[in-house]
Amino acid sequence: MNSDLAKKTGLVLSGGGARGAYQAGVIHYIRTQLPKDISRKINFDILCGSSVGAVNVCFLAATSHDLEYQGRMAYELWHSLEQDSIYRRGVGSMTRLAGRTFSGILKNIFLGVPKTKHEDLVYKTHFNGLLDTSPFPLFLNKLIPWQQIRLNISNATTKALTITATNVHTGKMELFVEKHKSINYTGRHPAHFVDIEVRHAVASAAIPILFPSIRIGRHYYCDGGLRLNTPISPAIQLGADKILVIGLHHISERAKPDEAEEGLIYDIPPTMGEMMGQILKTIFVDRLDYDVIQLNRINQIIDTAEAVYGTDFLYRMNNYLTSGHEQKDIAQRGLKRINVFSIFPSIDVRQIFNDSLIKSSEIKKYLTTFEKMLLKILDVDLKNGLDFLTFVMFSAPFINKLLELGYEDAKKKHNELIEFFGND
Numbered sequence: 001m002n003s004d005l006a007k008k009t010g011l012v013l014s015g016g017g018a019r020g021a022y023q024a025g026v027i028h029y030i031r032t033q034l035p036k037d038i039s040r041k042i043n044f045d046i047l048c049g050s051s052v053g054a055v056n057v058c059f060l061a062a063t064s065h066d067l068e069y070q071g072r073m074a075y076e077l078w079h080s081l082e083q084d085s086i087y088r089r090g091v092g093s094m095t096r097l098a099g100r101t102f103s104g105i106l107k108n109i110f111l112g113v114p115k116t117k118h119e120d121l122v123y124k125t126h127f128n129g130l131l132d133t134s135p136f137p138l139f140l141n142k143l144i145p146w147q148q149i150r151l152n153i154s155n156a157t158t159k160a161l162t163i164t165a166t167n168v169h170t171g172k173m174e175l176f177v178e179k180h181k182s183i184n185y186t187g188r189h190p191a192h193f194v195d196i197e198v199r200h201a202v203a204s205a206a207i208p209i210l211f212p213s214i215r216i217g218r219h220y221y222c223d224g225g226l227r228l229n230t231p232i233s234p235a236i237q238l239g240a241d242k243i244l245v246i247g248l249h250h251i252s253e254r255a256k257p258d259e260a261e262e263g264l265i266y267d268i269p270p271t272m273g274e275m276m277g278q279i280l281k282t283i284f285v286d287r288l289d290y291d292v293i294q295l296n297r298i299n300q301i302i303d304t305a306e307a308v309y310g311t312d313f314l315y316r317m318n319n320y321l322t323s324g325h326e327q328k329d330i331a332q333r334g335l336k337r338i339n340v341f342s343i344f345p346s347i348d349v350r351q352i353f354n355d356s357l358i359k360s361s362e363i364k365k366y367l368t369t370f371e372k373m374l375l376k377i378l379d380v381d382l383k384n385g386l387d388f389l390t391f392v393m394f395s396a397p398f399i400n401k402l403l404e405l406g407y408e409d410a411k412k413k414h415n416e417l418i419e420f421f422g423n424d
Helices: 017-033 052-062 067-079 091-111 135-143 146-154 198-204 232-237 272-284 288-309 313-325 329-333 349-358 369-377 386-392 396-412 414-422
Strands: 009-013 044-050 160-167 173-179 191-193 214-216 219-223 242-246 339-343
Touching: 009 052, 009 232, 017 052, 017 067, 017 242, 017 272, 017 386, 017 396, 044 052, 044 232, 052 067, 052 135, 052 146, 052 160, 052 198, 067 396, 091 369, 135 198, 146 160, 146 173, 160 198, 160 232, 198 214, 198 219, 232 242, 232 288, 272 386, 288 313, 288 339, 339 396, 339 414, 349 386, 349 396, 396 414
Parallel strands: 009 044, 009 242, 044 160, 173 191, 242 339
Antiparallel strands: 160 173, 160 219, 214 219
């Protein structure tokens, strides 16, 4: 069991592409609008993120030494974000994509598909992603002082930072972890203990097919949301006592379809754009509900056990676990209550996108010729392709509405946040 008795607060940020602006709005409110005596105490000791959530937690880890700056800049950086910072959008991108695709097809026809072993490759893979994301790491290097993460973890202003990514070769989720020496990791997920760098964040955010996978060591990695979009488990395994989770999906996207919807008959087959949207939604829709239910169930069992067997039940149970009777990870971590507080968008993000860009026809201003061509190739309809577009369109009207929604949703939970963070 972890000997560090100080209560540790975890922050878990899920993935969702452009929707990540919502998380910045929530953080901005927590840092700037909660009472000073509470906000100054809120130190997210354990930061866990997946996909765009990984990018956000890296920024938070790099700024944990200056919480006022963190709250202000979390908002400003998303507010000033431009689509060109994520991927190349000019006519050149269109010609390069077409050139790579046709040359690759011709090579495969006349030379055959190359073998998969690295030493047998005679030319580069012609298709590693639809979009050229070379501007993205450059943008992140300007945004995040990566060496400051080392200092903040060394000084324990942040105690652990974890990023999830999917190993393309094995299909398994792996963790990249940077932690203070006082923190033990007791989980079973494969973990690499490294100095977190820009490549780890870019790999975690690499949406399959759209963004190229990233090589780290001997393997290639892509979006962490494929296997673990809401990394609440690593936060627990790193010793968090309470966890704030900021999701990126409205309840309507997480709920099962009603009987009326399931009973509809569709005469027209879905477009590729609709299927891409459903694939992305399947990847990114938070699997948080089950984890929260399980944690609350454990808390209830502990409450009941203390009522039946006495208030020293946990103490006796943990003595039993650490005495050699159990060899599983819980023997190291111990049994304890873990409180979880979650914030999700109160308005369907697809509706926000529709209102801010589609209805007003503003979207035409933000699409380049390359993007219009790509949407036509993918058969993405601006009305029926909302699931897809809300993940990949980093346009100002949409981003600003998400920032505002995150701020307002946190505001609605003002008293609950005070109770959650103030009750130590």
